[in-house]
Amino acid sequence: MNTLLKQSILALCGMLSLCAGALAADGQLKLPEFGGLSDKASEVVTITLDPALLGLAARFLDPAKPEDAAVREAIAGIKGIYVRKYVFDTDFVYPQADVESVRKQLSAPGWQRLVEVRSRKEQQKVDIYLLVEQERANGLAIIASQPREFTIVNIVGSIDMKKLHELEGQFGIPKLELEQKK
Amino acid sequence: MKASDTWSADELLTRARGGESSAFATLVRRYQRTVYSIALRMLSDRHRAEDLAQEVFLQLYRAIDSIDSETHLAFWLRKVAVNRAIDRMRQESRHDSEPLTDAVAVADESTEEDPLLHRRMAELVAQLPPAARAVVVLRYQEDLDPVDIASTLDMSINTVKSHLKRSLTLLRARVQGTTIVEDIR
Amino acid sequence: MSKDFEQQLREALRPVDPEEGFELRVMARIARERSRARTKVTRWVSVALAASVVFAAFLGAHQWQLRREQEGLEARKQLIEALRLTGEKLDIAYQAVNREAPEPADDGSGA
Helix, strand or coil, X not given: CHHHHHHHHHHHHHHHCCCCCCCCCCCCXXXXXXXXXXXXXXEEEEEEECHHHHHHHXXXXXXXXXXXXXXXXXXXXXXXXXXXXXXXXXXXXXXXXXXXXXXXXXXCCCEEEEEEEEECXXXXXXXXXXXXXXXXXXXXXXXXXXXXXXXXXXXXXXXXXHHHHCCCCCCCCCCCCCCCCC | CCHHHHCCHHHHHHHHXXXXXXXXXXXXXXHHHHHHHHHHHHHCCXXXXXXXXXXXXXXXXXXXXXXXXXXXXXXXXXXXXXHHHHHHHHHHCCCCCCCCHHHHHHHHHCCCCCHHHHHHHHHHHCCCCHHHHHHHHHHHCCCCCHHHHHHHHCCCHHHHHHHHHHHHHHHHHHHHHHHHHHHHC | CCCCHHHHHHHHCCCCCCCCCHHHHHHHHHHHHHHHHHHHHHHHHHHHHHHHHHHHHHHHHHHHHHHHHHXXXXXXXXXXXXXHHHHHXXXXXXXXXXXXXXXXXXXXXXX
C-alpha cells in the first residue's frame, strides 16, 4: 500500500508540476533570523537564491554537461530557493519554537503535508509540504529536525519532483549506486 | 643522480620559469607518480592514464609562470589531473571500468596481507560515479582532508563529506558481501 | 578484516609509477609543441600589438565581467548545495516510505 502511496505522491507532484501559471499566493515562508545561533553552531548553511540570483546561477550551468542540463531542467519553474541548516555539537541548543513557527505557517490554506516521517530512534522529524493552489503546485517546504541539527528548505515556484529525483547521484545528491560493468 | 634532483621544488620552479628544460624535467620526475596515479584510478586504464598525465604536464609547461610555490604546484597538479579525468569520463560516458588487469598487477606485486581484498577494493572504487570516485581517490590515495578536496574539486565541504560517507558505506557493504561469497566457496 | 577498513582502502589505492621513460615522453611532447608554437608566434605579433590598444579600452568592462563571473559561479555553487540538501531530506522521506512498505504480493492483485 505504501509503495502505491509513494507512486501516487510522485504522480501527483509530476501532474501538479506540469505548468507554472499565475501565482495566487506566494509560496515563500517567513524564515526566522535565528540570531545568535551561528556562534553556537558547528556548521551553518544559509542559502538565499531569489529570482535574480537563480537566473544568474542558471546562466553558469553548462548545457553541454548532462548534470548541469538536468539541474537547469529541475529549476525551470522555480522562482526562489531558501535554505537554513544549523548543526550543533550538543542536543537541543536551538530554539525549537523557531522551527515550530515555520511549521505553523504550513497550516495556512493551500499547504498540504505530503510526507511525515517520525523516527523515535534518531529523534528525527521530517515534514514535506506542497503549496497547492488551483491544482497548481506553487511551493515546496521541507522541515527536518534532530536533536543536534535542523534544516529548512523552502522552494518557491513550480517544482518538478520527478526531475529533482532524477538528479540523484550527481553533485553528491543522495542515492548512490555502483554502476554495473557492461 | 642529476644535480637537479637535489634542488628544492621552489628552486626548480624558478629555473623552469626561466626556461631550463632540465628543471622542468625534474619536476615531471618528482610529480609523475601523483599525477599518473590519479589518472589511473579515475580512468582505470594505463594507456589513457599515461595520455592524460602527459597532457597535465603539457598544461603545466604552458602555465608554469602562474605557479608560485611548491604547495601551489601540488594543488594545481592534483586539481588539473582529477578534473581533466572527470571531464574525459563524462565525455566518453564510460563510467564502468575496463577489466583492471593493471590494478591487479599492482596489487600482486605488493606485500600486503590481502592482495585479493585490495584488488576488489580498487575495482569497486573504479565503479563509483566520477565525482564520488574523485573524492575517494583524493582522500585515500592523496591523503587530502575534506577542505582541500573541496577546493580541488570546487565542491562544498558538505558535498565532499556526503560523497565520502556514502561511498564508504557502499564500499564496505560490497566488500563484505564479496568476502562472504568467497568464503562460502 | 583485521585492519581498519580505511587503512585497507589506502593500501588498495596506493600511488603507482607510470611506465619507464614517462619523463622523456613528456619532454618530447613539449618539444613538439614548442616547435609548432614558434611558427605561430611571428604571425601573431603584429596582430597582438594592435589588439593591446583595443584591450586597454575594454579593461574596465572586463573587470566587471570577472566580478560578475565570480558571483555567478558562487550562485551556481549555492544552487547545487541547496538541491543537494533538498535531495538528502527527500531521500530520508523516500527511504522511510520504502521501509514501511511490505513486499508487493506476487498474485498480481496490485495491493
